[in-house]
Amino acid sequence: MKTTTTTMQTGLKIVIIGAGYAGLATVIHLRKRLPNAHITVIDQHAAHTIITRLHHTAQHPLADIQLPLQELATRFDFTFVQHAVSFEAPQLLAWQHSKCLQLDDKTIEFDYLVVATGAPLGAHAKASNGYDLAGLSQHCLATLLKKLIAQSTNTALVLNIIGAGPTGIQFAFAIEQVLTRCHIAYQLNLFDGQAQLLDAFPATMVRYVEQRLAEKKITVFPRHYFKGEQGTDLVFDDKASNSITVQRSDLSLFFLGKKDVSPLQANSSGQVLSGGQVLTRVFTAGDCSHYVDLGANAMTSQNALRKGKAVARNILREAGLVHFCLPYMHQEVGYILSLGTDDAVGWIGNKNIIVQGLPAMMAKEMIEAQYDLLLKGIDCSLF
Ligand SMILES: Cc1cc2nc3c(=O)[nH]c(=O)nc-3n(C[C@H](O)[C@H](O)[C@H](O)COP(=O)(O)OP(=O)(O)OC[C@H]3O[C@@H](n4cnc5c(N)ncnc54)[C@H](O)[C@@H]3O)c2cc1C
Incomplete structure (x- = not known):
């Protein structure tokens, strides 16, 4: 058993499409348990944007909320490929069987694939202002x-x-x-x-x-x-x-919201469901996914991070590296809105517990700090 495990840990190839909240959470949790796996992350952009802080750019440079993916690749030891992967849902079934992606003239093989491409944004602005x-x-x-x-x-x-x-x-x-x-x-x-x-x-x-x-x-x-x-x-x-x-x-x-595109359906392990079949090698997480069973599916960074973590654990289970893993059951634990740099309001725990002013700002800052720590490899989430 030990030999099998060691071989698998050395040889496991994982490809993640999308370096947003869900994709990065998957990488970070996988890397902790699989120091020798070969992980490839593909994203259309060169940087990860901390999009939940986009409103900070009213006062701060964009660079403050953008992290070069090459820098994260060095930190978490993955191969970063900048590429927009175009695919339709039937392609996922083909990937399940072929276990490889074709990007121009490059073939990338995998044991497990994670699709974490978020939800497409609607384009609205046309005028110069x-x-x-x-x-x-x-x-x-x-x-x-x-x-x-x-x-x-x-x-x-x-x-x-x-x-x-x-x-x-x-x-x-x-x-x-x-x-x-x-x-x-x-x-x-x-x-x-x-x-x-x-x-x-x-x-x-x-x-x-x-x-x-x-x-x-x-x-x-x-x-x-x-x-x-x-x-x-x-x-x-x-x-x-x-x-x-x-x-x-x-x-x-x-800010008219995201395009109305059907999410990928998945089971509570994050494995894609296609035509009544479970694609055991193809996982999905974040805004592009809808898990059919228990957990929360709202398009929030919190759910994207939890789905990413659940997918990482379920890849370990599917690969036989852990024997048991709970399904994704996460329920949202709060939402805080920032109202300028000196005020905020939101709910924590359940929707009857409202926080406002300084306590809300402190809670918001703690959530931000938790994410900064995760991007340094430290997971201090309570759930
Ligand atoms: C302005 C703004 C503010 C928000 N504020 C909050 C908040 O305060 N709290 C909260 O909980 N949620 C907030 N949200 C929602 C939250 O940001 C999303 O739920 C979260 O980003 C989803 O994470 P994700 O990883 O699924 O997708 P994303 O973070 O969107 O990441 C998807 C990644 O995939 C890449 N990608 C997409 N398509 C392709 C492709 N074809 N090929 C290669 N790469 C691809 C993208 O470049 C991107 O890096 C906010 C969203 C926005 C837009």
Whole structure:
């Protein structure tokens, strides 16, 4: 048994597509248990973006939230290949049998494959003053704001955020802080198609956010469906008054969510289900996956990290290196929204336990610190 284990540990080849939260969590947990395995990570980008901190770029350089994947490859001893892998679901069955990926003229063999490509982002910004998530991952918001402030005249700047989900709200507070500190005259607007802000969150939390938005003079326009751009202006279908409104815009930020693409179905070990068959060598984790049994599937970094860890454990089990491993059963333990650098609100434990102000900020900082430690190889998650 010992000889078999040693041979397997030396020879195991694992390929992970996607170096986001789920992909990196899989690598880090696997590397701890398999010091000799050959792990290859493929990503279309050269850096891992800590996307949950994207709103920090209203004040800080983009480089602060981007980690070169080559640096992580050295830290966790994996081979990094920068490549966009294009595939449709039937390809997964073919990979299960062939146990190899073909990238241009390169063949990469594997014993286990992990698909952790996240959820595709919708592209919305077309005008020269409009940015969506892809744009904000390339252009630092702090630089855009600096330019806008430098060019401002006596007329108040008009900044519009389209999409008032958690991301839009975090950005609104981060931008408000910058503009207020610069003593600039501005109008900051948040547009959303829904009648009620953050309707999936507890009412106490929503009330707190609404109060803070009012205090900061961030104007919310509910029931406003974005129809398109007219030059640099924005056109909305105002469902409240059943009219079309045109909004002047000096800067437009689009946070209209992810593309509606069906996730890969998987069992509670993270193995892909395809046409009623379990693909024993092909795993999936993170936003691109839906586990059919017990655990939480919401598209959060917390679930992506837990699924990544579950996949790593289940690869060890499938390879015969551990005999038992619990299925993925993770339930969300909280969600905290940052409302600028000095305030936050959220729930911890269950949705009746609301934290706000300093305790919420401290909890948010602890979550961030936990992730920084994980990227250094230290897992201090409690669950
Ligand atoms: C702005 C923003 C703020 C957020 N804030 C929070 C928050 O505060 N709390 C929270 O819990 N969640 C938050 N989320 C959600 C959270 O970030 C996601 O749930 C998490 O990133 C999912 O991790 P993942 O690994 O599945 O996917 P991702 O992190 O999206 O990683 C996918 C990786 O796969 C790569 N990739 C994709 N397609 C291919 C391909 N074809 N070939 C090669 N590589 C590919 C991508 O480049 C990327 O590196 C936020 C999301 C956004 C966009």
